[in-house]
Amino acid sequence: MPAMPPTLTIARKEIQEGLLSARFVLLLVLALALIPASLYTNYRAYEVRKSDQVEMQRRSMDQLKGLSATQLFTNPDLKVDVYLPPVPSSAFATGFEEAHPRHVLVGRHGVEYGAPLEVSPSLGLFGGIDYLFVVQLLFSLFAVLLSFDAITREKEAGTLRSILANPVGRASLAAGKFLGGFTMVALPLVVAFLAGLLALAVAGLDLSAGGFLARSAWILVSSLLYVAVFFLLGLLVSTLTRATYAALVVSLAVWLVAVLVLPRSALLIARMARPVESRQAVLLEKTAALADIERAKGEALQAVYDQDPDTWQDARDGVVAPFDRRADEAAHQLDQQHRTRVDAQRSLALAVARLSPTGSLVSFVTEMAGTGLSAERRFLTDAEGYQDTLHRELFAKVFMDTLPGGTIRMGADPSLDIQSIPEFRNHPPGPLQSLRIADLAMLTAWGLVLALGAFVALSRYDVR
Amino acid sequence: MLTLALKEIRDSLLTLRFLAGTALAVLLVAVSVWALADDYGRRVAGHSRTLALNEAHMAEYGHLNRTGSAQVVGVAPRPMTVWVRGLSQGTHLEQLDNDPLPVLFPLVDVVAIVTVVFSLLALVFTFDLVSGERRAGTLRLLSSFGLSRPALIGGKLLGAAGTIAVPYVGAWLTAALVAELASPAPWTATEWGAAAAIGAGGLLFVLDFAALGLAVSTLTYRPRSSAFAVLAAWVALVLVVPNLAPFVAAEIRPLPSLTTLQRQISRMLDTERDALQARLRDEAFERLRAEDPAVARYLRLDPSERAEAAAPDSAGDPSLARAAQKLSDASTEAMREGNRIQGEKADALRADFDRRADAQVHLAQGLSLASPAPAFTYLATDLAETGLRYRAHLEAQQEEFSVGFARWSHATADRLRRNDPQADVWNTPTDLSDMPRFTYRSEPLAGRLAAAAPWIAALAVYGLLFIAVAVAGFARYDVR
Numbered sequence: 054m055p056a057m058p059p060t061l062t063i064a065r066k067e068i069q070e071g072l073l074s075a076r077f078v079l080l081l082v083l084a085l086a087l088i089p090a091s092l093y094t095n096y097r098a099y100e101v102r103k104s105d106q107v108e109m110q111r112r113s114m115d116q117l118k119g120l121s122a123t124q125l126f127t128n129p130d131l132k133v134d135v136y137l138p139p140v141p142s143s144a145f146a147t148g149f150e151e152a153h154p155r156h157v158l159v160g161r162h163g164v165e166y167g168a169p170l171e172v173s174p175s176l177g178l179f180g181g182i183d184y185l186f187v188v189q190l191l192f193s194l195f196a197v198l199l200s201f202d203a204i205t206r207e208k209e210a211g212t213l214r215s216i217l218a219n220p221v222g223r224a225s226l227a228a229g230k231f232l233g234g235f236t237m238v239a240l241p242l243v244v245a246f247l248a249g250l251l252a253l254a255v256a257g258l259d260l261s262a263g264g265f266l267a268r269s270a271w272i273l274v275s276s277l278l279y280v281a282v283f284f285l286l287g288l289l290v291s292t293l294t295r296a297t298y299a300a301l302v303v304s305l306a307v308w309l310v311a312v313l314v315l316p317r318s319a320l321l322i323a324r325m326a327r328p329v330e331s332r333q334a335v336l337l338e339k340t341a342a343l344a345d346i347e348r349a350k351g352e353a354l355q356a357v358y359d360q361d362p363d364t365w366q367d368a369r370d371g372v373v374a375p376f377d378r379r380a381d382e383a384a385h386q387l388d389q390q391h392r393t394r395v396d397a398q399r400s401l402a403l404a405v406a407r408l409s410p411t412g413s414l415v416s417f418v419t420e421m422a423g424t425g426l427s428a429e430r431r432f433l434t435d436a437e438g439y440q441d442t443l444h445r446e447l448f449a450k451v452f453m454d455t456l457p458g459g460t461i462r463m464g465a466d467p468s469l470d471i472q473s474i475p476e477f478r479n480h481p482p483g484p485l486q487s488l489r490i491a492d493l494a495m496l497t498a499w500g501l502v503l504a505l506g507a508f509v510a511l512s513r514y515d516v517r
Numbered sequence: 518m519l520t521l522a523l524k525e526i527r528d529s530l531l532t533l534r535f536l537a538g539t540a541l542a543v544l545l546v547a548v549s550v551w552a553l554a555d556d557y558g559r560r561v562a563g564h565s566r567t568l569a570l571n572e573a574h575m576a577e578y579g580h581l582n583r584t585g586s587a588q589v590v591g592v593a594p595r596p597m598t599v600w601v602r603g604l605s606q607g608t609h610l611e612q613l614d615n616d617p618l619p620v621l622f623p624l625v626d627v628v629a630i631v632t633v634v635f636s637l638l639a640l641v642f643t644f645d646l647v648s649g650e651r652r653a654g655t656l657r658l659l660s661s662f663g664l665s666r667p668a669l670i671g672g673k674l675l676g677a678a679g680t681i682a683v684p685y686v687g688a689w690l691t692a693a694l695v696a697e698l699a700s701p702a703p704w705t706a707t708e709w710g711a712a713a714a715i716g717a718g719g720l721l722f723v724l725d726f727a728a729l730g731l732a733v734s735t736l737t738y739r740p741r742s743s744a745f746a747v748l749a750a751w752v753a754l755v756l757v758v759p760n761l762a763p764f765v766a767a768e769i770r771p772l773p774s775l776t777t778l779q780r781q782i783s784r785m786l787d788t789e790r791d792a793l794q795a796r797l798r799d800e801a802f803e804r805l806r807a808e809d810p811a812v813a814r815y816l817r818l819d820p821s822e823r824a825e826a827a828a829p830d831s832a833g834d835p836s837l838a839r840a841a842q843k844l845s846d847a848s849t850e851a852m853r854e855g856n857r858i859q860g861e862k863a864d865a866l867r868a869d870f871d872r873r874a875d876a877q878v879h880l881a882q883g884l885s886l887a888s889p890a891p892a893f894t895y896l897a898t899d900l901a902e903t904g905l906r907y908r909a910h911l912e913a914q915q916e917e918f919s920v921g922f923a924r925w926s927h928a929t930a931d932r933l934r935r936n937d938p939q940a941d942v943w944n945t946p947t948d949l950s951d952m953p954r955f956t957y958r959s960e961p962l963a964g965r966l967a968a969a970a971p972w973i974a975a976l977a978v979y980g981l982l983f984i985a986v987a988v989a990g991f992a993r994y995d996v997r
Contacts, residue, residue, distance in 0.1 A: 075742070079749055087757070094764060105776035182760045190756050198748060202741070301744055302534045302641060306541060313633055314545060317625045321552035324559065331563045333591065337570035344577070 059225040060232065063216075067233025071199070077237050080195045084187065084245035089252035091182045095144040096256045102139045109156075110136045110477070118471055125451045125471070126463035132158040134167060135439060135477045137432045140423035141258055142268050146185035146415075148424025157436045159477075161448045162343055162384035164436045166332060184249065185418050188242070188276045189411055193283040193312055196238045200287030201304040203230045204511065205297045227288070227511050231504070235284050239277055246273050267484040271421050278496040279414045283308070285503035292510035315409040323402035329394045335387055342383045347455070350376035355456045373452070399426065407492070410499050417492035423481060435479045446474050518664070518672040525676020529642060530683075538638040539684035545634060546688040547695050549625045553599045554699035556624075560594040561701060567591060576950065581926055581943045592911065592957055595903050597708055599696050600627040600715065603903025627692050628897045631719045632890050635685060636726040636755055643677045643730030644747040645740040647991060652740055656996045670731070670991045674984065677727045685723055689716045710962045711900040714969060718900070721976045722893040726751075728983035735990030758888035766881035770873065778870050782863045794855030801847040811836040812843060878905065889979040896972035900965050911957060918955045925953055 071077050113134040125131070136156050156167035207213040216226065250269060254260055260269075287304050294300040350373060357368045403426075406412030419425030450466035529535050595603075602624055623629075647670075650656040659669065693712060696704065704712065730747050737743040805812045815837050818826060826834070827841030882905075885891035898904025929949075933942040 076745055083752075083757075091764075094768070101774050105774050108776055108780065181764055182757075186760065191752060194748070194752060198745065206741075297741065298645075299533055302537060305637060305641065306537055309541075309634060309637065313629075314625060317623055317629075318548065318552070321549075321556060321624055325552060325555050328559055331560075331567065334563055334567050334570060337567060337574060341570065341574055341577075344574070 059220070059222070060229040063226060063229025064233035064236070067203075067230060068236055071233065071237035074237075076195065076199055077241070080192075080238065081241040081244070083191060084241040085248060087182060087187050087191070088184055088245040089249045091184060091187065092144045092249040093252040093256050095147060095181075095183055096141065096253055096258055098147075099139050099141055099143055100257075106136045106138050109134065114476055117474065120471065122465060125447075125469075126453045126465065130160065131448075132160040132165070133443060135159050135436050137428075138479060138481075140428075140481060141263070142265060142422040143424045144253060144258075144422075145183065145269075145272055146419045146422040146424055147181065147183050148419040148422060148428075157433070159436055159440045159443055161444070162339065162380060163388050164433060164440055165336060184272075185415065185422075188279065188418075189414060190312060192238065192242060192276070192280050193411070194308060196280045196283035197287040197290075197304045197308050199238055200230075200234050200284045201291050201300045202297045203234060203288055204291040204514065205294060205300050208295070209297060223512050223514075224508060227292075227504075227508050231285065231288060231507075234288070235281055238280050238284060242276060242280060243273070246276075264484040268421050268423075268487070271484065271488060272418055275414060275417045275421070275493060275496065278493065278500060279410055282410045282496055282499045282503060283311075285500055285507060286311075289503050289507040289510060292507050292514055295515075311409045312411045316406040316412045316415065319402045319405035319408075319412065322405050323398050327394070327398040327401055329391070329398050332391065335391045339384055339387045342387065343380050346376055346380045346383065348457075351454060351456050354454050354462075358456065358462070369454070373454075407495055410496055413492040413495040413499075417489050417496075420487050420489050420492075421484070423487065425487075427482070427487075431482065432479060436477070439477045442475060447471065518668045518675070521659075521664070521669065521672030522675035522679060525646075525673060526679040526683075529676075529680045534638075534641050535680065535684075538641065539687060542630065542634055542638060542684050542688045543691050545625070545630050546627060546692045549630060550599055550627065550692050550695040551699050553602070553624070553626060554696060554701070557594055557596070557599050558701040564591060564593055575952070580946060581930055581949070592955070595901070595907070596700070596702055596704060597711065597901035598626075598903055599700050600692060600712065601897045601901035601903050602626045602628075603898040603901060604905065604908055627715075628719075628894055630688070631685075631722065632893060633755060635681070635688075635719070635723045636890070637751060638684065639677075639681045639723050639726035640730040640747040640751055642680050643727050644734055644743045646673050646677060646731055647734040647994065648737050648743045649734075649740050651738060651994075651996060666991050666994075667988050670735070670988055674728060674731055674987065677731060678724055681723055681727050682720065685720055689719070707959065707962045711902075711965060714966060715897045715900050718893060718896040718969065718973055718976065721973065721980065722889055725889045725976060725979045725983060728980055728987060729754075732983045732986040732990060735987050735994055738995070754888040755890050759885055759891045759894070762885035762887070762891065763881040765884055766877050770877045770880055772873055772877055773870070778866065782866060785859050785863045785866070790855050790859040793859060794852050797851035797854055798848050801851055802844060805840075805843055805847060809840060809843065811840040815840040815844070886975055889976055892972045892975040892979075896969045896976070899968045899972070902959060902965065906968055910960060914957060915955065918953065922953055 113136075117133055120128075120131075134156060135158075158165045158167050204213065207216065217223070246269075250260060258265070260266055286307060290304045290307065291300050294303060353372050353376070354369065357372050360368070403412070403416060407416065416425065420427060447469070450469040451463070452465075453461060453463040455461055645652075647656065650659065664672070696712075729750060733747045733750065734743050737746055802812075802816070806816055807813075811834075814834075815823065815826065818837075823841065826837040827845075828838065882891070882895065895904065899906045902910075929947070930942045933940060933945070933947065
């Protein structure tokens with residue numbers, strides 16, 4: 054039998070030792086308890102949200118189509134509720150689903166955020182558990198815990214010298230330690246992940262539909278990369294320190310900063326560097342600007358109505374058009390300004406958060422699960438598209454003019470057919486469109502840099 | 518015992534973990550409070566700008582019908598969110614502004630730093646106090662000095678408490694100093710009182726973890742296994758239990774979704790109500806028909822003749838007109854009665870939903886007390902008025918306000934109508950400067966402290982429990 058390469062021998066030894074260790078057993082138990090259960094529960098919560106969404110959307114359309122002609126005129130501020138359908142992959146990462154409005158109001162002058170939908174009353178203070186939470190916090194911590202003493206332990210036990218006395222290069226030692234140790238973290242993750250998919254199938258999800266498996270696979274790949282990064286981080290710390298204690302303190306401190314501090318400070322930093330006014334302030338500003346235009350329009354129309362009471366209908370359109378255009382432009386400009394600022398703030402926050410591998414993981418997984426930032430943006434874009442439709446089919450066809458004296462004139466285009474107004478459609482991205490290569494690249498880069506660091510540090514390590 | 522405690526403190530003051538931990542904690546606290554103070558200032562500015570815009574808008578275009586938007590301009594940001602963000606992080610109590618980022622990356626506040634960093638620090642200081650001495654061989658020496666084992670463990674605990682208290686007090690003072698310097702609105706005496714109580718509660722929480730570390734250290738023999746056991750305990754207590762509790766509570770006491778509730782209520786107030794009203798009206802008509810022959814005669818008339826007969830000044834039979842009036846009154850009464858019955862049913866359904874939601878929250882709170890970490894969060898958010906108790910108070914005050922607001926609206930409408938009976942008072946521009954404005958009335962410190970008492974008790978119980986385990990564990994410890 055040919056001799057096994059030393060890397061594999063060491064890896065096998067690590068696995069054999071690891072399989073019996075308390076850390077491995079605990080991680081496996083935790084993962085098997087939390088991942089399938091959270092996927093199952095979150096999937097069921099998705100189903101409830103889905104049926105609620107269908108019902109609310111239908112109710113909103115019924116309300117619109119049940120409006121009489123008079124109601125259409127006398128409601129110049131008429132707004133149509135539009136809801137973002139939830140996606141089954143939200144079971145992996147609830148993202149902003151719980152707290153963020155999946156509901157907007159489409160009106161004459163743009164799209165407004167609706168009030169947030171219900172938040173489960175007991176989730177307020179702590180938030181729930183999802184797959185992302187388990188990988189982000191627990192697996193990263195265990196990865197560090199499994200590797201922080203990989204080298205120092207052998208040194209303290211005196212076995213490091215005897216290993217290196219054999220024909221084993223330091224590179225093989227590092228590679229073997231990584232392969233063996235990483236398997237011990239990856240194994241519980243993969244096993245629990247598969248058990249989770251099974252739980253989803255039991256809950257009634259058709260796994261083969263809508264690219265769900267592709268999304269799951271990408272999520273698993275990014276999770277494994279992420280766990281590898283933290284394993285390598287522990288390994289690097291282990292090669293840079295002489296004693297197990299010091300290795301523990303340093304790796305915990307680094308873990309704390311990378312996982313809990315850096316990503317969570319990102320938004321604070323971004324808010325300080327690029328402040329944005331509240332959406333409500335923008336809304337009020339918009340209302341004030343539109344009211345000014347409306348008043349000027351009333352004054353202009355007064356003259357038209359005064360001139361010739363019989364033919365005002367024809368003259369009206371010519372007078373009104375520039376005002377309506379101005380109103381649309383003003384509303385659009387204010388919205389656009391606000392959005393540009395929000396985007397600038399967000400991209401800074403994301404850039405800072407991505408300085409940590411955790412930021413990249415959160416971004417990648419929430420995007421892939423369809424609950425990330427771009428899902429919200431896409432929903433808004435779709436809602437704006439729908440606003441154009443409504444504008445063409447509805448808002449432009451009814452009018453109510455308020456003249457300076459308080460007189461009201463209203464009318465409707467005869468071609469208005471409220472029953473034929475199309476329903477809102479949203480366009481969820483496919484798995485490939487949700488793929489954030491940049492995040493994967495960041496995770497890979499972290500892994501390579503840490504591996505290189507560990508290798509260099511080990512080659513200079515004093516094994517005595 | 519004191520000598521031992523002093524030795525422990527002197528020993529640890531120069532260690533890497535102490536220096537690194539203290540530096541990290543103080544730096545984190547300073548940055549977090551500074552950033553949150555800045556954020557708070559921005560929110561205050563945004564809030565007053567929103568108020569000003571709203572006032573200007575109402576001054577220029579104020580109709581009674583438009584005051585709805587004036588009622589929801591939002592609540593002033595809570596001053597203590599500089600320390601304790603509390604509920605404002607997820608549910609949007611302050612404004613209808615929704616930013617998904619804090620949900621993806623929750624912000625770090627003093628509570629999070631104490632809960633996550635200081636608990637970890639306390640464990641790192643204590644996990645090898647006994648097992649480490651055993652490994653170094655000094656434990657045998659120590660136990661030959663004639664100290665009783667409980668005294669020995671007491672000395673260790675005091676020493677650990679002293680050691681962790683140094684960075685903790687340092688961090689607390691830093692947080693107070695930065696809050697004073699950076700917060701745009703100086704805190705009142707009540708807020709400082711609450712801050713002191715939060716500090717004391719946090720110290721109790723951190724000491725719980727010091728006792729836990731010591732207890733684990735007396736149950737294990739090698740520092741490596743101690744380290745692993747305390748970290749496993751930390752993961753469970755700090756990361757898993759708080760987030761798992763609401764999940765489990767929702768499984769045990771499930772709630773129908775709000776949409777389901779709304780669907781049931783709208784059915785009650787719509788089709789069911791119409792059916793009930795029709796039934797009540799038919800019953801009343803039937804009764805009247807049996808009682809009064811004029812009614813029976815009237816009902817036999819062809820519907821086209823009824824209007825003629827019912828007119829009070831009609832030339833026909835006056836008893837028919839009276840019968841028509843009776844029927845019309847009975848019909849109105851049936852409408853009213855149907856509205857009342859269904860309205861009460863809907864109210865009962867809503868009240869039942871609220872009761873069940875409260876029960877779920879209570880269960881989640883109870884379950885989360887399987888760890889001291891949520892107790893500290895509840896304590897801090899109740900004291901800072903940013904948590905569940907604040908939300909309940911806010912909702913009650915808002916409801917009270919909207920009742921008062923409706924009263925004011927109707928009084929104003931009546932006044933306008935008296936001045937000009939023809940006017941459409943709800944849609945006419947009106948001076949609304951005397952409209953009520955909502956301000957939240959803060960709870961006095963005594964009430965907040967009373968609310969925090971159970972959480973302090975929970976933290977104390979955990980401390981005593983861990984100390985008991987440490988004493989018992991050390992009593993049977995093999996010092997060799």
